[in-house]
Amino acid sequence: MDSRLPSKCDHSSYRYIEKVKKPDRNLSREITHPLHRQHRLQLGWRPWGFICDKCLYISAADYGYSCVSCDFRLDLACASSASGTELPKDEEPLRFKDGKRKTIQHYSHAHKLSFFKYRKIHEQDLDCFWCEKHLSVVCYGCTKCRFYLHSGCSDKIPRTLAHHFHIPGHTLRLSSTLAVAGDCFACKRSIYYSKLRYIWEKCIFHLHLECAKLLPTLKLACHPHRLxxxxxxxxxxxxxxxxxxxxxxxxxxxxxxxxxxxxxxxVPSEATSKYHKHPLILTKSVKEDDSDEFCCDVCENERDPKHPVYYCQSCTFVAHIQCLLPDxxxxxxxxxxxxxxxxxxxxxxxxxxxxxxxxxxxxxxxxxxxxx
Known part of the structure; x- marks a missing residue:
């Protein structure tokens, strides 16, 4: 163990390291640790982050100690701690019997996903790729690809899909193949960097996963279908x-x-409602707070915070567009x-x-x- 390592996990301790992408000169290039006595651990840079094998949190710093041959990693704070040569008992469900963190090969991603405990990193939240809500408690993911899922969302991603954007009878298949040329049929954006998409090869049909989740909800007089x-x-x-x-x-x-x-x-830029005394302004998107619960104040149903709404800023009153426009x-x-x-x-x-x-x-x- 090296006494020159930081003694506690403090985000401010790593601000210098993260900004200039260079390790503190006082850090040892190699250490031994009681949790991994068979090999020495080397200081290294992982710009995409990593999951610490002791605390099971994603590291707050880009640098950490690792044994490449054993895929064992420690963040700077855990590497400096000599206390607790045994892993915590409450983390047993997240580890295999040999103490290594659990990994799964999920059909939605090309790399193995590791179980980890979630906390904010530099006061910023990470979101679940499927439900797009903040991660919480226990999740799993691939830090290199920044792909994360709630443990409860892992079985919600459909492997196949019969979608109303495509011809009836053509069942779309989930694909995680990267660097595929083409455009999404729905939004017309490229699918080249898309992590997940639905495809029908014979029709050369591609659909972003986020576009596949969209439901036409807006009914306007300018078009006979919902938009x-x-x-x-x-x-x-x-x-x-x-x-x-x-x-x-x-x-x-x-x-x-x-x-x-x-x-x-x-759609009118301003609307009135019998449910609110002030005029409501058409606004691109509204997030009232840092919570994951966003509701329409008219119908009281959940709303997507990325969608435009009618909004009264002084009263923080939010309404679906379709809830204010006449049927x-x-x-x-x-x-x-x-x-x-x-x-x-x-x-x-x-x-x-x-x-x-x-x-x-x-x-x-x-x-x-x-x-x-």
Whole structure:
């Protein structure tokens, strides 16, 4: 053991190390530790972090001690501690019988996932890849890929999926293959760096996992189908104003019709509600606090904090857009379409010998010729 190592886990102790990516010169390059007597541990840099084999927390510093041949690692604080040559009894469910941390090979990730105990790192939360809520208590993940899951979310990711964005009868398969060329069918963004996606190889169909979770919830008079919220991309144009849907724009989109709208073009920037005395302003996203519970103050159901809402800042009153807009029934849709021309054409094409259909809509005014 080396007395020059830090005696306690203090994030501020590692601020210098983390900023300049160099170890403190006072740290020993090699040490021996009672938890791993068979080999000496070497000081090394792991910029993606690592799970300490003693405390089972993700290290708060980029540097730690490790035995590469045994895949054994200690953070700086645990490496300096001579107390407790035995592992804590309450951590037995997280370890194998030989004391090593448990790992699993999960179908959602190419690397093995390690069990670990969660705590904030530099006052920042880590989120579960599936439910997108903050990690808590016991989780498992791959620190190199920054891929983390709640233990309870591990069996919630569907291996196969029959999705309404694709042709009925074509079951999509979960894929974790990296560096695949192509665009997501829903958002039109590249799938190259996507950690998980759903695919149907014969149709060359790709769908980001986060896009697969989207449900069309917004009903507007401008389109007969319910729309889903997306982030903008230059590959999409607003059907109302004709301009690109930039990355910072909030848009709503009908995927099966391949039609997008700037939210600001089809939804009022200000709305009133009988449930609140002040006008509510259309806002991109609202997080009232650091908790994982985000609710609509009108319907009291859970809401996605990334989605646009109507918001009163002075009262922190938040409402789903669909909860404030009047309900639109089929008669209203038909009436609104009387002044527009609905051009619908079913396109058939052969993709690697498989028949696939895409339903294409073109909405234009009655005095404008359909260009399709």
């Amino acid at each position: 889903a919220y997306f982030r903008g991309t230059s590959k999409l144009d607003c059907r109302t104003c004709g301009k690109h849907c930039g990355g910072d724009d909030s848009i709503c989109r009908c995927v099966q019709c391949d039609i997008s709208f700037h939210l600001k073009c089809v 639109v029934d089929e008669d209203q849709i038909t009436s609104s379409m009387e002044t527009r021309k609905l051009c619908m054409r079913r396109k058939w094409s052969r993709m690697k010998g498989v028949m696939a259909s895409t339903l294409c809509f073109d909405l234009s005014s009655t005095n404008t010729k359909c260009m399709r």
